[in-house]
Amino acid sequence: MQSYHNRSRSIVQRSRFNIPCFSSSPLSLFVVLAAVPLPIYFSGLLSSFSGRNNKAASTMRVNSNIIGSTNITCTTFNVLAPIYKRVDQQNQSIRESQFRALWFTRNQKILDLLLHQRSSVISLQEVWVGNEELVNMYHDRLASSGYTTFQLARTNARGDGLLTAIHKDYFQLVNYRELLFNDFGDRVAQLLHVKSLVPFPLNENQHVQQEVLIVNTHLLFPHDSSLSLARLHQVYKILEYLEAYQKENKLTHMPIILCGDWNGSKRGHVYKFLRSQGFISSYDVAHQYTDSDAHRWVSHRNHRGNICGVDFIWLCNPTSSNSRKPLRxxxxxxxxxxxxxxxxxxxxxxxxxxxxxxxxxxxxxxxxxxxxxxxxxxxxxxxxxxxxxxxxxxxxxxxxxxxxxxxxxxxxxxxxNMTVMVQSEKCKESIMESKKEEGEDKEEEAIGLKVKKAVLFPQEAEKGLWPENYNLSDHACLTVQFSPVKVLCS
Incomplete structure (x- = not known):
């Protein structure tokens, strides 16, 4: 499977960045996503996928009559590569990859779920990119449903990798980049810069196509506390490259979405680091949870049997130039x-x-x-x-x-006493009055994103529980709906 279709090659600038292990070199991992997907009916999301009945719930179908909507829906899902899925608790060496009928059926059901959701952007981790039949399955079914796909294998032939799909009816691709961490975890990331096809009214005289930066990644698993620093290095490289990419391309006042399996909970250093840089957890915002509400929801049962929330869709809206703490x-x-x-x-x-x-x-x-x-x-x-x-x-x-x-x-x-301070959102909707003191920088209108809804499947994960009859993956599927909003930035 190629990283992108021939149809999109004329507008894609594709670059691959090899990053020395834990250097300060930037890590490219952006997907600039133009907002335009169709809204999803979130009530009862995917409930019929649990248990034996894996048919899509009618409430999951996208309302196809709202083609002109500027809403964005974004899904992130670690689909558990068959080479890692254990099928015999007594013999841990036996993996699903040894049984075609098992991995084929499970991944078809995963695609059923994703295609019924019809999110604007789909970010997948642990796709078994080393198996041509499975890769073609994802490529063909996503392409036939209107998606353009981008695939990136982990380095050193690990066998799995990332796959990001954007719906070509709603987004114009501006740029695509592949980023290689070159660390001992062989982690990688993808960057897509996209622009919405449906203009958003910035004011009475100006309609603009919204641009968004979106990242898909899968961080190192914290096997022990000594890996906390390695995981921070990975996130730092992502944020450092985001800054460099925006500067290089003279991009200003643009929302950023980070998707993926972050392999760490709300109690961890990575979570606090991202919060200190102004990112918000979309799921927590949608449900009005605080940073300390780490027990409210889960998204993963790991190989040790522990359940925790590790899958996030992070959002950072445009802010005033001096409102965010320096990255270093x-x-x-x-x-x-x-x-x-x-x-x-x-x-x-x-x-x-x-x-x-x-x-x-x-x-x-x-x-x-x-x-x-x-x-x-x-x-x-x-x-x-x-x-x-x-x-x-x-x-x-x-x-x-x-x-x-x-x-x-x-x-x-x-x-x-120097804690990793959490940054509050500094942008205001433009309908709010801005009382600027004399001599302060003039504020400009920009387009940000507002979290509307967020759901986890299976639904039990939203209550902090893990159903025993759920077998699509060892991760939950997270979907967030955003809507464009005017913000004021200096």
Missing amino acids: TSWVEAVFSIIKYQVQKASIAEDKAFAFLGENNHSDSLTYSGFCQALQKVNLTGMPHGLSFQETKELWDRADIDGNGVFDYEELKKMW
């Missing part, structure tokens, strides 16, 4: 939060932290060499996916606030 500042705060977590995990009180981190039990401060040893003690250095020399030096410069060459208790307290 958020990164440093996120790394210090890992150190704090490791100390708290060891049940060490704040005033005993130096004794834990230092070279002896009587430490009340750290020199640079002691600081480096402390980072190794909390698994942030001394391994291939750890901090680089430059990153370690940057952390030290931030820690040694007074620049006297010693990291002392007062500086530690400041670092301890």
